[in-house]
Amino acid sequence: MRIFLSTCMxxxxxxxxxQVVGLIAEEVENEGRVDGxxxxxxxxxxxxxxxxxxxxxxxxxxLSIESTKPFFQSAAGGPLSKDSNRKVASEDFKLKYDSWxxxxxxxxxxxxxxxxxxxxxxxxxxxAAINSGKEGAWFCLPTDKQxxxxxxxxxxxxxxxxxxxxxxxxSIMGKTKDGVSYTKYDQTFECGKK
Numbered sequence: 001m002r003i004f005l006s007t008c009m010x011x012x013x014x015x016x017x018x019q020v021v022g023l024i025a026e027e028v029e030n031e032g033r034v035d036g037x038x039x040x041x042x043x044x045x046x047x048x049x050x051x052x053x054x055x056x057x058x059x060x061x062x063l064s065i066e067s068t069k070p071f072f073q074s075a076a077g078g079p080l081s082k083d084s085n086r087k088v089a090s091e092d093f094k095l096k097y098d099s100w101x102x103x104x105x106x107x108x109x110x111x112x113x114x115x116x117x118x119x120x121x122x123x124x125x126x127x128a129a130i131n132s133g134k135e136g137a138w139f140c141l142p143t144d145k146q147x148x149x150x151x152x153x154x155x156x157x158x159x160x161x162x163x164x165x166x167x168x169x170x171s172i173m174g175k176t177k178d179g180v181s182y183t184k185y186d187q188t189f190e191c192g193k194k
Contacts, residue, residue: 020043020044020045020046020052020172020174020182020184020187021044021045021046021153022043022044022187023041023042023043023044023157023168023170023187023188023189024041024042024043024044024154024189025039025040025041025166025189025190025191026039026040026041026042027039027191028040028097028159030093030096030097030161031093033093033094033096033097034072034093034094034097034161035072035163036069036072036161036162036163036164037161037162037163037192038097038159038160038161039159039160039161039166039191039192040156040158040159040160041156041157041158041159041160041168041189041191042154042155042156042157043149043154043155043157043172043187044153044154045149045153045154045155046153046176047153047176047177048149048150048151048153048177049148049149049176049177050148050149050153050174050175050176050177051142051147051148051149051155051174051175051176051177052103052104052147052149052155052157052172052173052174053103053139053140053141053142053144053147053173053174053175054137054138054139054172054173054174055101055103055137055138055139055157055170055171055172056132056135056136056137056138056139056170056171056172056173057131057132057135057136057137057170057171058132058134058135058136058171059134059135061171061185061186062131062132062169063130063131063132063136063169063170063171064129064130064131064132064167064168064169064170065101065129065130065131065158065160065166065168065170066129066130066131066166066167066168067127067129067160067162067164067165067166067167067192068164068165068192068193069127069162069163069164070126070127070128070162070164071099071123071127071128071160071161071162072097072098072099072127072161072162073098073099073123073124073125073127074092074094074095074097074098075094076088076092076094076095076098077089077095077098077100078100078120078124079099079100079101079120079123079124080100080101080102080113080115080120080138081100081101081102081105081106081107081108081111081113081159082102082105082107082108082111082113083100083108084098084100084106084107084108085107085108086107086108086109089107097159097161098159098161099123099127099158099159099160099161099162100158100159101120101130101138101157101158102138102156102157102158102159103138103139103140103144103146103147103155103156103157104140104144104145104146104147104148104155104156105146105156106156106159110145110146111146112140112141112144112146113138113139113140113146114138114139114140115136115137115138115139116136116137116138116139117132117134117135117136117137118130118132118136118137118138119136127162142174142175147174148177157170162192163193164192164193165190165191165192165193166189166190166191166192167188167189167190168188168189168190169186169187169188170186170187171183171184171185171186171187172184172187
């Protein structure tokens with residue numbers, strides 16, 4: 001993980017800590033087609049073109065995505081957005097509202113996201129929490145367009161469907177539209193039933 005993060009830092013010019021305003025949870029209307037509510041979690045950025053390219057946790061800054069009830073998982077999908085085939089998702093509502101993590105992309109189309117030291121088996125098989133007590137990340141390369149925010153100044157980080165209350169904590173690395181790097185630690189969010 002340290003080697004990966006060091007490699008990412010080579011793409012950066014300076015360090016800045018204020019480009020991520022925070023995390024936003026937004027409910028997605030799932031038409032009652034799956035059991036529970038569907039949420040999308042975004043990183044809210046400062047300016048159009050700002051980028052997220054690493055979501056991570058380490059021993060000092062734990063990554064944790066939890067729910068009081070299991071996360072919904074479609075048998076046709078996987079734990080990453082790139083496991084969701086765009087054509088199939090347009091026809092299969094269970095896949096459309098599957099739970100997954102990402103950087104920017106909501107399906108397999110032009111999605112270059114990868115993971116490092118993350119175990120998603122319990123999340124995918126049992127709807128369990130995502131945790132990285134040591135060092136783990138999901139990421140795209142700084143040169144990948146999917147990590148850059150558009151006019152809404154948001155970068156999609158995950159979609160989660162559950163009947164429970166969701167809470168999460170994660171850290172983010174990226175760069176501004178001007179190429180200035182930032183790291184934002186311990187960003188939190190909550191959504192779902194109170």
